[in-house]
Structures are given as structure tokens and as C-alpha cells.
Amino acid sequence: MEENNINKLLSNYTKYWPLFLISLVICLGGVFLYLRYWADTEYQISSTLLVKTKDAGQGSIQAESIKSLGLIKNTTEVEDEIGILKSTGIMEKVIANRSLNINYYVEGKVRDVEIYGNDSPIEVLVDETASGLIYDLPIEIKILENNKYELITVMEDKDYRASYSFGDLVEAPFGTFTISKNENSSYVDNGKPLYFVIRNSELVIDDFLKKLNIDLANKTGNLLQIQFLSQNKKKGEDVVAGLIETYVEEMIKYENELAENTIKMIDGRLKLLSGEIEGVEKSVEQFKTRNDLTDVASNASLYVEQANDYKKLISEYQTEIKVIDAIETYLQQGNMDTPIPASLSANDPSLTGMIDQYNATLLQKGQMAQSASDANPIIVNLNRTLDELGKAIIENVRSAKNRLMIAQRNLQSNANKYQAQIAKVPSMERQLVDISRDKSTKEGLYLYLLQKREEEVLSLAAPVSSTRIVSLPKSSTYPVSPNKTALYLGGFLLGLFLPFSIIYIKDLLYNKISSSEELSNYTTAPILGEIAKSTTGETLIAPQSNRTPIAELFRLLCFNLEYLKKSEHNQTLLITSTIKGEGKTYIASNLAITMASNSEKVIVLAFDLRMPKLMNQFGLSDNPGLTNFIIDNDIQISEIIQTHPQYDNLHLIGAGTETSQVGRLILSNRISTLMEFLKGKYTRIIIDTPPIGLISDAFALNDYIDSTIYVVRQDYTKIDCIKTLETIHENGKLRNTMVVLNDSQEAKNYGYEKTR
Structure with missing residues (x-):
């Protein structure tokens, strides 16, 4: 489904x-x-740039010197470099250096073509500081002989035309500029006008920055991927190349300024230190001469060295005493079930051995306790051993502690002796040491600054940027936009x-029936079949030998009529529809021909008394007919029956003389007489009635019929009309109502054509 x-x-x-x-x-x-x-066809220009992100400078010497001096703390991030590259200041210099705010065009049939570089025969240099400069004004240039040219434009609805020589300063109402010839141009004059446009630099900057994209080539490195969209490959490559060149130049310029400022600062500091060192040397000389000092400081240094050695040994003994105290405290606190921490070790080998034995015994006890109770002899024996070892360790600790304290007091005594010797050193000797220290400090700083100055001079003499171009600007082969x-x-x-x-x-x-499936959705009446639209325009099917799809469909309609019948005979068939033009007369005529072709004796009654069409389709007259028979009692039934000229089994009764009393005539008893006569003589009686949506004549014939064929025309009958059909079917107003879909598109391919 x-x-x-x-x-x-x-x-x-x-x-x-x-x-x-x-x-x-x-x-x-x-x-x-x-x-x-x-x-606008756009190409993508790509380039890859490697930037240094930390200690930015001209080289490792300069960067290290600045950092170690503490003068500048440069820790530049990649995002900062991207921001610099995408700044308006850099792009402004690129546009100004290459005059990228001036566009050259050649007029075309549909759109003008921009030319750039050597494709342009001229170069325009604009003075943007001059007053009266008009942007976006097309200025045509016509190259003349003798190195001359003519400018043509329209400004404020006024024509402007003037001739100049190449290289002359042009002071026109729309701007001041100079035009020179491009000697390397490959331009070929094909007669199409050439013009240039001066654009606002700020707008050009915004436009270029919108088309510029700079991002990391990878997440972990410092490679920058530069991408730029341009309608002209060469122009786009020049923009990206100019961007990189300007960025590198600015970085070198900044680094050189940094180096020059650093050298100036170092020179000032060296001059100051030189005077200070000279003053310190004179102070030492005067002090020794005044106090008659030689090398007394040598002995004082020796005393200090010995005192320091004793202090170091005292500190080591003090550390060992603290370790022994920690062991004693640990055992006295009763921690008999946990091992002595390895950090509480001592330099005494015997004490260390006893601690290791204690920990090993405790480990053995722990392993036995997993499978034996505390009353187990082995556990009891191990507890006894642990108790004895603990007591032995405590005694050993106390003995070692006493020895260390005696040795510490002896060392302290010797250290005090040397300290006393140091105290005897004259205070003037200490003053001399202070003076000498000050001298040494200033000399070291002087030498350090002198070295750094030379490094800065070398870096300034060889200006090399830390930025490296990995891949040159290159345009894509095919447009990206x-x-x-x-x-x-x-x-x-x-x-x-x-x-x-x-x-x-x-x-x-659409509010009309478009298919049999849609028809079945709106009515519960059985669908008898579908009749395709005639491709020849004929209203009647051909003789019996005709095997066209329409003839086959009418034969199928006859078969379905017998299959869906509800009465024994299904003799009398009423053909009707909702509105005019749905094809009820067409269905009635061809159904009668089909049945007559099947050797059935058929008669067709034209009960559409108001607008009869049945007899006209067969080429027969409506008179005498039904109205004549109903009105005139003297007329016999045989007088109104006509025989079809081609089918002997097919007879017809016309509508008769037109009258305005159709409503009264349709209720006449003469109709009952007529129907009883016809039922006794004919196998099939087909009644063509007027549309029931407009006239109720068909309902008056319900007592005489066996079945009703209700005609619906595809793409013609409105869906609202099906409601009338459904009401008739549900209420039984017409017996055994069945539906035929006329003019069906789906039925066109049914059957087969006649073969020769």
C-alpha cells in the first residue's frame, strides 16, 4: 500500500x-x-608565515640581553601577532605603498573588466592630502600620440575633457594626481575605453580586511595560515606579499629602535659606573695608607672558616639527636603493632640493624596473624621478641644520645674559641672588606654592561627578523567564489x-476529483469503472471490430455491471450525474452500443426532456418521442421506437417535442405503461436522465430501475458534488448506485490498438 x-x-x-x-x-x-x-569571480591567495611568540627580537643575543637586563618583558602570543597582521595600520601602509586604492578598468559589453599591474598601460599617483578629491568617479583616459593623453569624465552633469603629458601634475576639479606610462605593460588597445577610479582608502582597508583571514595552521605550532580573496590573482598575491613585507619591516624597525634605546641607556650607566669605580679605588688606597694595613684579612678568613666548620658539625649532631629522640618517642608511645618508619633512621649501624630486625619480626607476626590466633605459640614468641627488641632499641637510643650530646658540647666549646678570635679582628679591617666588596660589585656590573652593549651593537648591525616566510603568496588555480x-x-x-x-x-x-483513488475517499458507493478520454474526439465508439482502449473499457464496464448487480436481472439502468457536462449521455450511448454488440437487445430512453442530446449523437430525430407518447394517448409505443442503422439490437426513444410541463409529465402513468412494455421486450433498458444536481426528474424514475450509474468526470466534477452522490447512496434515493469515472487519465493506457 x-x-x-x-x-x-x-x-x-x-x-x-x-x-x-x-x-x-x-x-x-x-x-x-x-x-x-x-x-564576481574570486580567487584564494594563500601563504604560510612562521612567527616567534616569545622574547620577540632580532635574535637570541638581543632577546636574552633585554630579558636579563630586566628592561623589557616581551612574551608575545600568536593571537597578538594575528592582531598586528590584521590591523588597519599595516593594511593602510600596504595600500599606500602600492596605490591599491586606484582601480583600472576596460569597458566591456556587459560588465567592465578590471586590469592590474602590467596589464595596465598607466600608473596613477594620487595626492590624497589635496582638497577636492572625488572618490568613485570613473575617469576615462585616452592615450594620444607624442606622449600625451586625454582625460574624459562627467562631474556634476558637466563634461570634463583635458589633455596632458605623461608625468605632468594634474590639478583637476576632481583631484590632484600624476599619470605615468607603464613601460612594462602588456596592454593591447582594442578600441575599448580605458578608465580608472580613485577609491576611499578607508573603504578599501575595510574591504581588504573583510577578505583577509589569518589563523593557526595547526593547534600546537606557531605557523600562521594567511588567506585572502581577490578578483585578480596578481593583485591578491601583491596584497598578501605587501602585508608580510610591511609586517616584517615594522617588526625590524621596532626591534632596531629597542636596540638603540638599550645602547643609549647602557652608555649612560657605564659612564656613571666608571666614575664610581675610580672613587672606590681611591678610598681603598687612602684607608690602607692611613691605617698601615697589609693582609690581616687572611687570618680572619681562616678563623671564620674554622668556626663555620664547627657550626656545621654541631648542626649535624643536633640532627642525629633529634632523629634518636623521635625513635625513642615513637617506641614509648606504644606503637608495637606498626613498623618503625624508615625516615627515623640513625647513623649508628647497630641501632639501624636492631630497627631492621624489629620491622622484620613485626612483618612476620603480621603474616602469621592472618592464619593464627593471638594464643598461638609462634605469635606469643614473636610478641616476646618484639618486646625485647623494643627495650633494647630504647637502651641503645639513650646511650647514643648521651654520646652525641657530649660530642656536641665539645664542638661548641671549640667554635666559641674561634669566634673569640674573629671578634679580635679590628673593626677597621671589616671596613676595608666592605670597601673592597663595593669595588668588586661595581667592577662586575661594569663588565656585564660593557658585554651587553657589544651584543646590542652586533644585533643592530645585522637586522634580521624573527619572522620567516614558509610559503610565498600563491593564488588558487580555480576560483573559490x-x-x-x-x-x-x-x-x-x-x-x-x-x-x-x-x-x-x-x-x-484544487477542488475537483482528480483520480479514482480520490473519488473512493469521498464516497462509499462502488466504483463501476473508468472511461478514458477519447483521443479522436468521437462521441460514439466504432463498430464491434474496433479494439481501441475506450472500447475495451466499455466492455470492462459491462462486465463490472454484472459483477456488482444487486438484483436478479439488472435490466433497467438509469444514467445520471450531478451537473451538466460530466458525460452521462456519452456513457449511456456507448454503453448501449457495447451491450448491443454483445447480442443483447437494448433500448435507450432520452429522459433528459429539457436539453436532449442523445438522439443527436446517433444522428436521429427526437420526434416522435417520450413527450409525444405521454401527452397523446393515441400514440403507440411502437411509433416512438427508432432502430439504430448499424445495430439491429439497438433501439432508441427520443425526448419528443419540447414542452414546458416536464415536471408534470415525468409523473404520468403513461411512463409506467411504457416501462412495463419495454421490460417485456428488451434485455437492457438504459435511461438517460438530466443531472440530479439541477433537476429532480431522475428520482421520479427510481421505481422503474434496477441500478443507477452515476457519472463523475475527472478534473471537472467538484468534490462538493460528491456529497450529493454520497447522500443518494446512503439514503437509497436511487437504487443500487454505482459510480463511473469519466475522462480518466489513468485509463488512457488500458487495452490495445487494433492490429492489421
Whole structure:
């Protein structure tokens, strides 16, 4: 069922394939024209740059010297470098150095073509500081003979035309500039006008920065990927190259200024230190001469050295005493079930051995305790051993502590002796040491600054940037914008979407029956069959030998009529519809021919007394007919019956003389007489009635009929009309109501053509 629904949905759209084809051609053609004449083709220019992110400087010598001096703390991040590269200041210098705010064009049939570099025969240098400069004004230049040219433009609805020589300063109302010839130009004059436009530099900067993208080439490194979009490959490469060159120049300039300022600062400090060192040397000389001192400080140094050695030994003994105290405290606190920590070790080998034995015994006890109780002899024995070892350790600790304290007091005594010797050193000797220390400090600082100055001079003499160009600016081979694949795909989808939407909206707003499936959704009456639209325009099917699809469909209709019948005979058939034009007379005529072709004796009654058409289709007269028989009692039934000229079994009764009393005539008892006569003589009686949506004549014939064939025309009958059909079927107003879908599109391919 789901597959059938999908097929039905697809078939509902595929029948409009010409509309889809036209829409696709228009949309794809529109994309082609847009790409050909209106779209701005852009290429992507790419370059890779390696930047140094820490201690930025000209080299390792300069960077280290600045850092160690504490003058500058440079810890530049990659994001900062990206910000510098994308700054308006850098881009402004790029545009100014290369005059990128001046665009050159050659007029085209549809759109003008920009030329750049050697493609342009001229170069324009604009004085942007001059007053009266007009931006975005097309200025045509016509190259003349004798190194002259002519400027042509329209300014404020006034024509401007003037001739100049190349190299002259042009002071025009729209700006001041100089035009020179490009000697390396490959421009070929093909007669198309050449003009240039001066653009506002600020707008050009904003435009270029929007097309510039700088990002990390990878997450962990310092490689920067520079990408720029440009309509001209060479111009885009020049922009990126100029950006990198300007960035490098600015970095070198900054680093050189930094080095020069550092050298000036060092020179000032060296001059000051030189005077201070000279003053300290004179102070030492005067002090020794005044106090008659030689090398007394040598003995004082020896005393200090010995005193320091004793203090070091005292400190070591004090540390060992603290370790022994910690062991004693640990055992006295009763921690008999946990080992003595390894950090509480001592330099005494015997004490260390006893501690190791104690820990080993405690480990053995712990292992035995997992499988034996405390009353186990082995556990008891181990506890006794641990107790004895603990007591032995405590005694050993106390003995060692006493020895260490005696040795510490002896060392302290010796240290005091040397300290006393130091105290005897004259205070003037200490003054001399202070003076000498001050001298040594200043000399060391002087030498250090002198070394750094030489390093700064060397770095300034060899200006090399820390930035390295990994890959030069290179344009993509094919344009990246517009995306032709995406545009053509979008055009293709739009070409499908537009007719799809039109069909969908049409179906959504369509209020007529479009298929047998839709018909079955609105009525519970059985569908007798479908009749395809005649391709020849004939209202009657051909003789019996005709095996066209329509003839086959009427034969199928006769078969279904017998299959769906509810009465024994199903002799009398009433053919009706809701409104005019649904084809009830067409169905009645051809159904009669089909039945007559099957050797049934058939008579057709034209009970559409107001607008009779039945007899006209057969080429017969309506008179005398039904109205004549009903009104005139003298007329016999045999007088109004006509025989079909081709089918002996097919007879017809026309509507008769036109009258305005149809409503009264349809209720006449003469109709009952007529029907009883016909039922006794004919196998099939087919009654063509007027539409029941307009006239109720068909309901008056319900007592005489066996079945009703209700005609619905595809794409003609409104859905609201089916409500009338459903009401008739549910209420039984017409017996055994069955539905025929006329003019069906689905039935066109049914059957087969006649073969020769």
C-alpha cells in the first residue's frame, strides 16, 4: 500500500515533466548567465608565515640581553601577532605603498573588466592630502600620440575633457594626481575605453580586511595560515606579499629602535659606573695608607672558616639527636603493632640493624596473624621478641644520645674559641672588606654592561627578523567564489522546487476529483469503472471490430455491471450525474452500443426532456418521442421506437417535442405503461436522465430501475458534488448506485490498438 502511494505521488508529478524540464532549463540558464556576466569571480591567495611568540627580537643575543637586563618583558602570543597582521595600520601602509586604492578598468559589453599591474598601460599617483578629491568617479583616459593623453569624465552633469603629458601634475576639479606610462605593460588597445577610479582608502582597508583571514595552521605550532580573496590573482598575491613585507619591516624597525634605546641607556650607566669605580679605588688606597694595613684579612678568613666548620658539625649532631629522640618517642608511645618508619633512621649501624630486625619480626607476626590466633605459640614468641627488641632499641637510643650530646658540647666549646678570635679582628679591617666588596660589585656590573652593549651593537648591525616566510603568496588555480557546483546544484534544486511547489499548491487548492483513488475517499458507493478520454474526439465508439482502449473499457464496464448487480436481472439502468457536462449521455450511448454488440437487445430512453442530446449523437430525430407518447394517448409505443442503422439490437426513444410541463409529465402513468412494455421486450433498458444536481426528474424514475450509474468526470466534477452522490447512496434515493469515472487519465493506457 505504501509503495502504491509513493507511485501515485510520483505519477502525479511526473506527468508534468515538461514543466519540470522548462523550469530546470530556465534556472540552470539563469545560473549560467549569472556566472558569465554578473558574478564576481574570486580567487584564494594563500601563504604560510612562521612567527616567534616569545622574547620577540632580532635574535637570541638581543632577546636574552633585554630579558636579563630586566628592561623589557616581551612574551608575545600568536593571537597578538594575528592582531598586528590584521590591523588597519599595516593594511593602510600596504595600500599606500602600492596605490591599491586606484582601480583600472576596460569597458566591456556587459560588465567592465578590471586590469592590474602590467596589464595596465598607466600608473596613477594620487595626492590624497589635496582638497577636492572625488572618490568613485570613473575617469576615462585616452592615450594620444607624442606622449600625451586625454582625460574624459562627467562631474556634476558637466563634461570634463583635458589633455596632458605623461608625468605632468594634474590639478583637476576632481583631484590632484600624476599619470605615468607603464613601460612594462602588456596592454593591447582594442578600441575599448580605458578608465580608472580613485577609491576611499578607508573603504578599501575595510574591504581588504573583510577578505583577509589569518589563523593557526595547526593547534600546537606557531605557523600562521594567511588567506585572502581577490578578483585578480596578481593583485591578491601583491596584497598578501605587501602585508608580510610591511609586517616584517615594522617588526625590524621596532626591534632596531629597542636596540638603540638599550645602547643609549647602557652608555649612560657605564659612564656613571666608571666614575664610581675610580672613587672606590681611591678610598681603598687612602684607608690602607692611613691605617698601615697589609693582609690581616687572611687570618680572619681562616678563623671564620674554622668556626663555620664547627657550626656545621654541631648542626649535624643536633640532627642525629633529634632523629634518636623521635625513635625513642615513637617506641614509648606504644606503637608495637606498626613498623618503625624508615625516615627515623640513625647513623649508628647497630641501632639501624636492631630497627631492621624489629620491622622484620613485626612483618612476620603480621603474616602469621592472618592464619593464627593471638594464643598461638609462634605469635606469643614473636610478641616476646618484639618486646625485647623494643627495650633494647630504647637502651641503645639513650646511650647514643648521651654520646652525641657530649660530642656536641665539645664542638661548641671549640667554635666559641674561634669566634673569640674573629671578634679580635679590628673593626677597621671589616671596613676595608666592605670597601673592597663595593669595588668588586661595581667592577662586575661594569663588565656585564660593557658585554651587553657589544651584543646590542652586533644585533643592530645585522637586522634580521624573527619572522620567516614558509610559503610565498600563491593564488588558487580555480576560483573559490562563486561556487559553481553549489550554484548549479542550487539552480537544479530550484528548478525542481518551483514546479513542484506550483503543482503542490495547485493540488492543494484544487477542488475537483482528480483520480479514482480520490473519488473512493469521498464516497462509499462502488466504483463501476473508468472511461478514458477519447483521443479522436468521437462521441460514439466504432463498430464491434474496433479494439481501441475506450472500447475495451466499455466492455470492462459491462462486465463490472454484472459483477456488482444487486438484483436478479439488472435490466433497467438509469444514467445520471450531478451537473451538466460530466458525460452521462456519452456513457449511456456507448454503453448501449457495447451491450448491443454483445447480442443483447437494448433500448435507450432520452429522459433528459429539457436539453436532449442523445438522439443527436446517433444522428436521429427526437420526434416522435417520450413527450409525444405521454401527452397523446393515441400514440403507440411502437411509433416512438427508432432502430439504430448499424445495430439491429439497438433501439432508441427520443425526448419528443419540447414542452414546458416536464415536471408534470415525468409523473404520468403513461411512463409506467411504457416501462412495463419495454421490460417485456428488451434485455437492457438504459435511461438517460438530466443531472440530479439541477433537476429532480431522475428520482421520479427510481421505481422503474434496477441500478443507477452515476457519472463523475475527472478534473471537472467538484468534490462538493460528491456529497450529493454520497447522500443518494446512503439514503437509497436511487437504487443500487454505482459510480463511473469519466475522462480518466489513468485509463488512457488500458487495452490495445487494433492490429492489421
